Amino acid sequence: xxxxxxxxxxxxxxxxxxxxxxxxxxxxxxxxxxxxxxxxxxxxxxxxxxxxxxxxxxxxxxxxxxxxxxxxxxxxxxxxxxxxxxxxxxxxxxxxxxxxxxxxxxxxxxxxxxxxxxxxxxxxxxxxxxxxxxxxxxxxxxxxxxxxxxxxxxxxxxxxxxxxxxxxxxxxxxxxxxxxxxxxxxxxxxxxxxxxxxxxxxxxxxxxxxxxxxxxxxxxxxxxxxxxxxxxxxxxxxxxxxxxxxxxxxxxxxxxxxxxxxxxxxxxxxxxxxxxxxxxxxxxxxxxxxxxxxxxxxxxxxxxxxxxxxxxxxxxxxxxxxxxxxxxxxxxxxxxxxxxxxxxxxxxxxxxxxxxxxxxxxxxxxxxxxxxxxxxxxxxxxxxxxxxxxxxxxxxxxxxxxxxxxxxxxxxxxxxxxxxxxxxxxxxxxxxxxxxxxxxxxxxxxxxxxxxxxxxxxxxxxxxxxxxxxxxxxxxxxxxxxxxxxxxxxxxxxxxxxxxxxxxxxxxxxxxxxxxxxxxxxxxxxxxxxxxxxxxxxxxxxxxxxxxxxxxxxxxxxxxxxxxxxxx
Amino acid sequence: xxxxxxxxxxxxxxxxxxxxxxxxxxxxxxxxxxxxxxxxxxxxxxxxxxxxxxxxxxxxxxxxxxxxxxxxxxxxxxxxxxxxxxxxxxxxxxxxxxxxxxxxxxxxxxxxxxxxxxxxxxxxxxxxxxxxxxxxxxxxxxxxxxxxxxxxxxxxxxxxxxxxxxxxxxxxxxxxxxxxxxxx
Numbered sequence: 001x002x003x004x005x006x007x008x009x010x011x012x013x014x015x016x017x018x019x020x021x022x023x024x025x026x027x028x029x030x031x032x033x034x035x036x037x038x039x040x041x042x043x044x045x046x047x048x049x050x051x052x053x054x055x056x057x058x059x060x061x062x063x064x065x066x067x068x069x070x071x072x073x074x075x076x077x078x079x080x081x082x083x084x085x086x087x088x089x090x091x092x093x094x095x096x097x098x099x100x101x102x103x104x105x106x107x108x109x110x111x112x113x114x115x116x117x118x119x120x121x122x123x124x125x126x127x128x129x130x131x132x133x134x135x136x137x138x139x140x141x142x143x144x145x146x147x148x149x150x151x152x153x154x155x156x157x158x159x160x161x162x163x164x165x166x167x168x169x170x171x172x173x174x175x176x177x178x179x180x181x182x183x184x185x186x187x188x189x190x191x192x193x194x195x196x197x198x199x200x201x202x203x204x205x206x207x208x209x210x211x212x213x214x215x216x217x218x219x220x221x222x223x224x225x226x227x228x229x230x231x232x233x234x235x236x237x238x239x240x241x242x243x244x245x246x247x248x249x250x251x252x253x254x255x256x257x258x259x260x261x262x263x264x265x266x267x268x269x270x271x272x273x274x275x276x277x278x279x280x281x282x283x284x285x286x287x288x289x290x291x292x293x294x295x296x297x298x299x300x301x302x303x304x305x306x307x308x309x310x311x312x313x314x315x316x317x318x319x320x321x322x323x324x325x326x327x328x329x330x331x332x333x334x335x336x337x338x339x340x341x342x343x344x345x346x347x348x349x350x351x352x353x354x355x356x357x358x359x360x361x362x363x364x365x366x367x368x369x370x371x372x373x374x375x376x377x378x379x380x381x382x383x384x385x386x387x388x389x390x391x392x393x394x395x396x397x398x399x400x401x402x403x404x405x406x407x408x409x410x411x412x413x414x415x416x417x418x419x420x421x422x423x424x425x426x427x428x429x430x431x432x433x434x435x436x437x438x439x440x441x442x443x444x445x446x447x448x449x450x451x452x453x454x455x456x457x458x459x460x461x462x463x464x465x466x467x468x469x470x471x472x473x474x475x476x477x478x479x480x481x482x483x484x485x486x487x488x489x490x491x492x493x494x495x496x497x498x499x500x501x502x503x504x505x506x507x508x509x510x511x512x513x514x515x516x517x518x519x520x521x522x523x524x525x526x527x528x529x530x531x532x533x534x535x536x537x538x539x540x541x542x543x544x545x546x547x548x549x550x551x552x553x554x555x556x557x558x559x560x561x562x563x564x565x566x567x568x
Numbered sequence: 569x570x571x572x573x574x575x576x577x578x579x580x581x582x583x584x585x586x587x588x589x590x591x592x593x594x595x596x597x598x599x600x601x602x603x604x605x606x607x608x609x610x611x612x613x614x615x616x617x618x619x620x621x622x623x624x625x626x627x628x629x630x631x632x633x634x635x636x637x638x639x640x641x642x643x644x645x646x647x648x649x650x651x652x653x654x655x656x657x658x659x660x661x662x663x664x665x666x667x668x669x670x671x672x673x674x675x676x677x678x679x680x681x682x683x684x685x686x687x688x689x690x691x692x693x694x695x696x697x698x699x700x701x702x703x704x705x706x707x708x709x710x711x712x713x714x715x716x717x718x719x720x721x722x723x724x725x726x727x728x729x730x731x732x733x734x735x736x737x738x739x740x741x742x743x744x745x746x747x748x749x750x751x752x
Contacts, residue, residue: 040735094738425743432739439737444611447712450693451613451621 006250008243010379011235012412014170014332016209021173021291021299026181028303029316035077035103035307036343037063038090042137043144044070051101055082058112060284063101066132072145073135077286077305079112080105091310091328091345095338103307114282124150124196127279134278135285135346139270140164140239141329143347146275149258149265150196159263161199162248163190163272165206165213166232166239169330172350174289175269177301179206179213183220186269189276191224193267201226203248204269209234236332237410241266243379255405270349290344292317294327294352304344310351311340319353327352331359332411366419374413374423380406384413388423391430396437399430407431480514601630608649612641613692614714616666621692635659640666641713672713672728674706680725687717687726 040046047064051057057076064074080103087097119127132147152158163186167175179186194202204221206214208231221227232238232247242253244266251262259265267275270288277283286306290313293299297318304313310326327334328348336354374384382403390399407427414423538546605626612622617638619625628634629650636650637659644661651658661668676687676696683701695711698704718726 090735092735092738093740094733094735096733096735096738098735422743425740428740429742436737436739440610443709443712446710447611447613447693448606448622450695450710451611452623454692454694455621 005230005232006247007233008238008246008379009381010377010412011237011243012377012415013235014415016234017171017293018173018176018209021171021293021301022176024298024300026177026289026301026303027316029305029308029313031078031105031107031109031305032308032312033104034083034309035080035105035305036088036309037074037077037101037103037307038088038343038345039064039074039099039101041074041135041143041306041346042072043142044068044072046099047071047074049085049099049101051076051082051085053082053084056080056106057082057103058110060114060286061112062133062284069132070145070148072137072147073133073284074101075135075284075286076101076103076112077307078103078105079108079110089339089342091337091342091348093335093338100343101307111283116282117279119192119195119279124198127192127196131275131278133284134274136271136274136278137285137346138268139274139288139346139349140241140268141333141347141349142241143345146267146271149260149267150193151260152197153258153260153263155263157199158197158260158265159200160249160265161190161194161197161202162245162264162266163193163202163204163269164239164241164244164266165204165210165217165269166244167210168207168234168236168239169332169350170236171293171352172291172330173293174291174301174349176210176213178273178289179210179269180216182273183213183216185276186217186273187220187224187227188280189272189274190221190227192275192279193272197265199265202228204229205232205238205244205248206230207232207234207238236412237379237408240379240408240410242408255403285346288344288346288348290348291350292353293350295320295323295355295358296353306346307343309341309343310337310348313344313351314340314353317353320355322355322357323353324356325354327354332415333409362422363420365421368419368421371418373416373418377412377416379410379412380408382407384423387430388421388426391426394430394433396430396434400434404430404434476515476518477511479518480511599627599630602626604653605629605650608642608646608653609639610641610646610712612712612714614641614712614716615692616640618665629654635662637662638665640668643668669730671731672715673708673711673731674713674715674717675727675729676704676706677725677727678703678705680723682723682725684722686720686722690716690720692716 039049045067047066049063050065051063057063057080059076059079061076062073063076063082066073083102083104085099085101088100088102089095089097090100117127117130122130128147128150131150132145136146137143138146138149165175165179167173190202190204193199202221202224204217204227206217206229208214214229214231217229221229230248232244237243238247241259245251245253245259245264249264251264253259253262253264274285274288278285287303288306289301290304291299291301292313296314297320298316300317302313302316314326326337326340328337328351329335330350331352334350334352337351368385368388370385372385374388375382378384380403384407386402387399387404387407390396390402391404404427409424409427411424414421417423602623603626606623609622609626615621617625617634619628625634625639629636636654636656637647639646640661642650647661648658650656681698681703683698683703685698685700685704687704688696688698692714693710693712695707696704696717697707713728713731715728718728
């Protein structure tokens with residue numbers, strides 16, 4: 001099958017630096033003395049912790065259960081004892097903390113229950129649930145829960161499945177090595193994904209600077225029908241989901257829509273690999289391959305358990321002495337780690353040791369000269385310089401109008417900017433500010449609604465109370481009138497005889513009296529009503545006992561009434 | 569001459585009828601300005617402005633009876649937005665109405681609470697759950713941090729705590745351009 005190649009606009013060609021870390025095969029990291037597993041490792045809500053300090057866990061045991069469907073489970077990466085469940089600093093640009101489970105491995109690496117599933121016999125819904133409970137998320141870096149991406153749209157199926165092996169960002173080689181070494185498993189994972197969405201065809205997009213990976217994937221998928229391995233031209237960001245979909249199918253997906261709406265969906269090769277492990281071996285996602293490169297003695301790819309402290313991994317790569325910081329992710333989209341000793345997460349595809357010689361400090365930011373270089377480089381076909389002006393002026397409405405949410409933050413614009421403007425920083429600021437404003441607005445709207453409802457309720461209750469009171473008074477008055485007509489007949493007649501002038505006053509007086517009398521009667525009725533009723537249906541013996549007790553009580557009361565005798 | 573007058577009068581009549589129809593058909597219910605002002609106000613319903621809620625304050629602003637700098641939770645940003653909307657001059661927050669604070673939520677110390685329901689009656693947004701002689705608790709996502717529940721509490725078991733920044737609510741800072749490298 002020959003797939004037509006479309007191209008996306010823009011992009012840049014930075015030095016790839018992929019050679020350094022592709023010479024050695026993937027090595028398995030030794031068990032670290034401690035594992036720190038953050039509970040929130042995917043888009044969506046943080047899972048709820050299922051373990052407490054002191055508890056023993058087995059490898060693959062679920063330690064964080066997904067809250068709702070828009071989340072993914074977290075598992076113990078090895079067997080051992082839970083030391084603590086407390087907030088720890090995350091590998092996140094903010095350097096903020098969130099709940100992490102700290103595990104001390106027992107060294108046995110003993111698996112818990114593993115139930116392999118024959119996917120051909122299972123329903124897509126069951127498979128999606130297995131993937132959610134196995135904590136499978138997109139391993140390309142966005143960590144979007146895979147089971148959500150596998151939900152077909154209205155059609156009930158997704159026509160084209162795209163497998164992303166482009167790995168366009170410099171330095172990163174973890175997917176390359178995975179495809180070279182474990183192509184068979186990836187191919188089986190692809191078959192499972194294909195089965196879930198009943199896709200007609202599968203396109204595996206790999207940048208043409210990875211001939212070995214292309215060959216391996218071609219051999220592995222040779223026997224499957226309608227699976228094509230398509231080399232895509234090497235140009236950053238060919239591995240961006242939207243860019244790859246566009247390059248392979250010509251479909252453009254706007255912001256806020258999903259691939260499913262366009263009959264296409266995209267998964268990373270590492271995700272396909274972990275899907276295969278989850279279904280065919282019953283192993284949840286507890287490890288991933290991390291590229292260690294940059295300013296290190298031994299650049300390599302390591303299969304590390306999720307939660308392994310990064311400095312444990314760095315020991316294997318031996319960073320050089322002049323390393324001044326570490327970057328997680330690639331040099332284009334990654335961020336400087338706020339500290340070492342932070343754990344590997346599902347998003348950690350690459351750790352780069354940076355030194356001033358390798359990544360010379362960017363020059364001072366100069367004014368934008370509107371040269372338009374960024375517009376030519378933008379793969380999302382936006383106008384980065386306009387977005388820059390609007391973001392800088394905090395004119396968010398206008399920035400949104402110019403499509404800032406379509407920006408994938410690939411960094412091409414900042415890469416080509418002759419004025420060294422950190423454009424992406426401005427976009428990130430604008431985007432997160434807008435999200436915050438939106439969230440605050442939703443909260444304010446809810447508060448307004450609740451306040452208005454409360455005011456309404458208060459008024460209604462007041463009106464109801466007034467109505468009740470009026471009804472009660474009216475009823476009482478009526479009753480009094482009824483009583484007043486018969487009872488005080490003689491005095492009324494007497495007053496009538498005495499002075500006809502007092503006549504209108506008398507009934508009012510009587511009414512009041514009658515009202516008071518009625519109220520007293522009511523209270524008395526209530527009082528007499530409050531009698532112990534649990535003594536009614538009892539055996540004669542019990543009743544005799546009660547009588548005895550009551551007489552004793554009476555006696556005591558009598559005694560209490562008589563004044564105490566004076567001491568002699 | 570007469571025909572010209574008739575034509576002009578006819579046009580005037582037709583246009584007048586259209587305007588009259590439009591004024592009835594497209595009548596705007598309520599005051600749109602009040603809604604616009606209300607949308608800027610933070611909906612804390614704290615009453616620090618001297619009005620029983622954000623809407624009454626918005627109405628008073630729309631009538632031009634009060635200053636726009638009486639809302640501490642809205643802060644400086646809120647005043648700027650109001651000034652922009654109403655074409656008024658920006659004024660710093662008036663000190664007698666309070667000071668701008670980071671977003672807070674109330675927390676009830678549940679072992680101290682005696683279940684008097686006074687805070688429930690004070691809460692403007694029904695964010696407190698409880699019943700007489702039963703422990704009360706705050707529904708934190710609904711709490712606006714208005715502090716109205718704090719004074720009525722007879723046992724002082726309500727505290728205001730600042731909402732910490734989490735990874736979900738964290739936002740990128742405004743890029744700061746350093747013109748000169750600072751000396752270490």
